[in-house]
Amino acid sequence: MRNRPRTRLLPALAALALLAAGCGGSDGRVVIASNADAEVVAALRQALDEGGFRGRYLIQTLGTAELSGKLLAEGKAIESDIVTMSTYALESAQAVHPMFAALDFGGPRPLAGDDARFRPLTAQEGAIIANLRMLEEHALPRPKSLKDLADPVYAGFVSVTDLRSSSTAWLLMQALVAAYGEAGATDVLAGIYRNAGPHVESAGAAPLRKVRAGEVALGFGLRHQALADKARGMPIDVIDPAEGTYALTESLAVVDKGPAANARALPVARCLLRARPALLKTYPTPLYHGEAAEAAGRPALPRVFPQPLTTVLLAHHQTLADEARARARR
Amino acid sequence: MSARGPWAAFWLVAGAAALFLALPVGAVAARSLMGAAGQGTGLGAWAAAFRGGALPEALLNSVLAAGLAAAIATPAGFLLAYAARCSRLPRWFRAAVSALTTLPMLLPTITYGFAIVYALGRQGLVTRLLGWQPFDIYGLGGLTLGYVVYVLPIAFLLIRNALGYVDRRYGAVARLMGDSPWRAFRTTLLRPLAGPLAAAFVQSFFLAFTDFGVPASVGGAYKTVAGLLYERMLGSLPDFGVGAAIAVCMLLPSVLGFLLLRRLERAEVRYDRPADDLPPPPCPARDALCAAAGLLAALFTLTLFCTVALVPFVEAWPYALTPTLRHVADVFADPGLRLVCANSLAAALGTAALCTLLAYAAALVTVRGALPRPAKTLIGAAATVSGCVPGMVLGIAFLLVFSGTPLSHTLALVILCNTFHFLSAPYLMMKGALEKLNARWEATGMLMGDTWLRTVLRVVTPNARDALVAVFAYCFVNAMVTVSAVIFVAGARTAVITSKIKELQHFARFDDIFVLSLLILLVNLLATALCRVATRRAARRSLP
Numbered sequence: 001m002r003n004r005p006r007t008r009l010l011p012a013l014a015a016l017a018l019l020a021a022g023c024g025g026s027d028g029r030v031v032i033a034s035n036a037d038a039e040v041v042a043a044l045r046q047a048l049d050e051g052g053f054r055g056r057y058l059i060q061t062l063g064t065a066e067l068s069g070k071l072l073a074e075g076k077a078i079e080s081d082i083v084t085m086s087t088y089a090l091e092s093a094q095a096v097h098p099m100f101a102a103l104d105f106g107g108p109r110p111l112a113g114d115d116a117r118f119r120p121l122t123a124q125e126g127a128i129i130a131n132l133r134m135l136e137e138h139a140l141p142r143p144k145s146l147k148d149l150a151d152p153v154y155a156g157f158v159s160v161t162d163l164r165s166s167s168t169a170w171l172l173m174q175a176l177v178a179a180y181g182e183a184g185a186t187d188v189l190a191g192i193y194r195n196a197g198p199h200v201e202s203a204g205a206a207p208l209r210k211v212r213a214g215e216v217a218l219g220f221g222l223r224h225q226a227l228a229d230k231a232r233g234m235p236i237d238v239i240d241p242a243e244g245t246y247a248l249t250e251s252l253a254v255v256d257k258g259p260a261a262n263a264r265a266l267p268v269a270r271c272l273l274r275a276r277p278a279l280l281k282t283y284p285t286p287l288y289h290g291e292a293a294e295a296a297g298r299p300a301l302p303r304v305f306p307q308p309l310t311t312v313l314l315a316h317h318q319t320l321a322d323e324a325r326a327r328a329r330r
Numbered sequence: 331m332s333a334r335g336p337w338a339a340f341w342l343v344a345g346a347a348a349l350f351l352a353l354p355v356g357a358v359a360a361r362s363l364m365g366a367a368g369q370g371t372g373l374g375a376w377a378a379a380f381r382g383g384a385l386p387e388a389l390l391n392s393v394l395a396a397g398l399a400a401a402i403a404t405p406a407g408f409l410l411a412y413a414a415r416c417s418r419l420p421r422w423f424r425a426a427v428s429a430l431t432t433l434p435m436l437l438p439t440i441t442y443g444f445a446i447v448y449a450l451g452r453q454g455l456v457t458r459l460l461g462w463q464p465f466d467i468y469g470l471g472g473l474t475l476g477y478v479v480y481v482l483p484i485a486f487l488l489i490r491n492a493l494g495y496v497d498r499r500y501g502a503v504a505r506l507m508g509d510s511p512w513r514a515f516r517t518t519l520l521r522p523l524a525g526p527l528a529a530a531f532v533q534s535f536f537l538a539f540t541d542f543g544v545p546a547s548v549g550g551a552y553k554t555v556a557g558l559l560y561e562r563m564l565g566s567l568p569d570f571g572v573g574a575a576i577a578v579c580m581l582l583p584s585v586l587g588f589l590l591l592r593r594l595e596r597a598e599v600r601y602d603r604p605a606d607d608l609p610p611p612p613c614p615a616r617d618a619l620c621a622a623a624g625l626l627a628a629l630f631t632l633t634l635f636c637t638v639a640l641v642p643f644v645e646a647w648p649y650a651l652t653p654t655l656r657h658v659a660d661v662f663a664d665p666g667l668r669l670v671c672a673n674s675l676a677a678a679l680g681t682a683a684l685c686t687l688l689a690y691a692a693a694l695v696t697v698r699g700a701l702p703r704p705a706k707t708l709i710g711a712a713a714t715v716s717g718c719v720p721g722m723v724l725g726i727a728f729l730l731v732f733s734g735t736p737l738s739h740t741l742a743l744v745i746l747c748n749t750f751h752f753l754s755a756p757y758l759m760m761k762g763a764l765e766k767l768n769a770r771w772e773a774t775g776m777l778m779g780d781t782w783l784r785t786v787l788r789v790v791t792p793n794a795r796d797a798l799v800a801v802f803a804y805c806f807v808n809a810m811v812t813v814s815a816v817i818f819v820a821g822a823r824t825a826v827i828t829s830k831i832k833e834l835q836h837f838a839r840f841d842d843i844f845v846l847s848l849l850i851l852l853v854n855l856l857a858t859a860l861c862r863v864a865t866r867r868a869a870r871r872s873l874p
Contacts, residue, residue: 198550214453
């Protein structure tokens, strides 16, 4: 008998938790889903706070994979009113479920891209990341180009990402294809994969982590993340490859929720673009007419891939990368 | 005999499983027939999934690695559970073995992979202390090690729970009858434990098979099916159709696991009442072996754990070793942290309550309900199969089905998703405990005029109390550390701590991840301590 209250407690607790959890719906705040880095989010917050939206928005940060998963699974039913992520990923979501509204609020004109649904926010650049301590300890020469990473002298000391799982690898692929053509790029990439062995990673941030932890000496990753590590005093350096530095833009888009739309979504989206001057400091690539970046932070050889960066092109580059991987294993 | 009670429990579990397991998983499976990239219908996605031969290879790799991990974790878990329950080692030592063996469970899985790299990698703690790297951590070796760290706690818990319900008096009788120690051990301990041992193996296998965190950090060039699933379903060009086809292939092992467990059910040994007041007989050799196993496990866990506890408190491991609290300050400076912590606690409590309830109901139906065999099989299959649905697939499945309904973005959905994500281990734990209890209680209760439900509440529940508390604690702790499914279901206002961890992982801020992991560890230690106090107090109250 004594045990009866406790056995009743469990269902009661479960019911209560479910009930309590059911509450708490919309509160009028604009929800922004983003896969952007911490500095970007800080700049966005600042722009919104200064623009009079303090307390009227909510930023939900997610990994790239999770955010694209949500976009594909939910479409317009997604909780967020505004999404920021890679432009090509937004385009591919739009192709599956038409879900974004045209941004007709004027403002500065983007340098590239003519889709009225997307406004670029940042340009992510790739670079070779070196652990200077490891290079010295193992008496390795400092590489100058991506092609150098395929040199057998670096066997076991290189980490890169796989193009199937990480879009950071696309920055590497673009540079190789533009410099050596498709067949040449596949050759170089196979050499890099051979050197990387177990260090071909799925997450974009993983090569930097391995360089940082001294697991490898060289990696290919996002330039600004490595620069931040360098600024923190780690024995890390950024090498801009001789093939040039390529970029992937991240854009913002407003979800077209029809009559259920949050009236503040468009004004908030417009206000987000005010973060551009602050963002230019971390991502020094001009994206709009009238913008200029300081020369100090710019990569040595900024380049733009000759073809538009569409999902079709990415799928094609993936098959080249698959071929390189298969060749590296033989 | 009225069967209203068992049927009520059956409908509770069956209804919930139909709505929150079969429907979402069915929706994903249907996607695999809509062709690649969601266009049209047909077997395009299946063809794309099998093109190039990567899938069969990854499946075989995963079966091998997960099988190896389960084959190591099950005997190791048995040895440690045996040390904790059946040795004459000092009480504090046995408590320490239990605590340290289950410690990794209290941390998010993301941390193990990094802990291994930071401990055994080229610049790792152990490598630096030893001056040389013990072994190459990338590939099958590192993968198996990571999996073992991940699954050993659950193997240990399943076996330790079941050991608590094995009657020691049979062992004493066997020795009095002149059985050799080995024979007595075999007939009075190993044989009654056949079911729980197999359950521990199957569960360990499932966990390792569906895990993505460990291969992502130490898998190296060794391709696992979970990695392939992630890459195709959510990679740089996500394709749910191909992902769904891979996910369906991943359900196959769960069917085999379920059949294996079914076969072993026939060998069940039942007892009147577990007698754990009988001290084990003296045996120095056994105690020495147990002590060695305990020490080895403790050393291993502490090495990994020290890394997690050390890395966030230095400037930048491994090159700037000045002590700092900067990373801790960074994490606590986040204004949203309080809401996120409150959400996590609410979700974990809700999950623990609901999951314990469902696991108990399911185990009651399959073990102690007088229902037709197909009904029992259905419930057993539902509870077991849930263990082989990768979290990521369940999360996306929930989005596909519940997006746009009033349930979407609520904590309720987080709780339901967690519940069906974890259900199989709690179910196996409850089943292992209930199978050991006398099967005639319900009949006796009924003869005395009690309904099935009253017998369950008055007789079965008090006797299964320890297992119930253990299951509650297990679900709570898991809900605190889980990432894979919940990350999709949690909304902007219902984010939990682990969604924060995932986000930090995306930014490569591993120091901060370790700080949050330690925070979660603290909460979990507190929760398990509370559960232990509850068990002890209840035990004191219900002494005859």
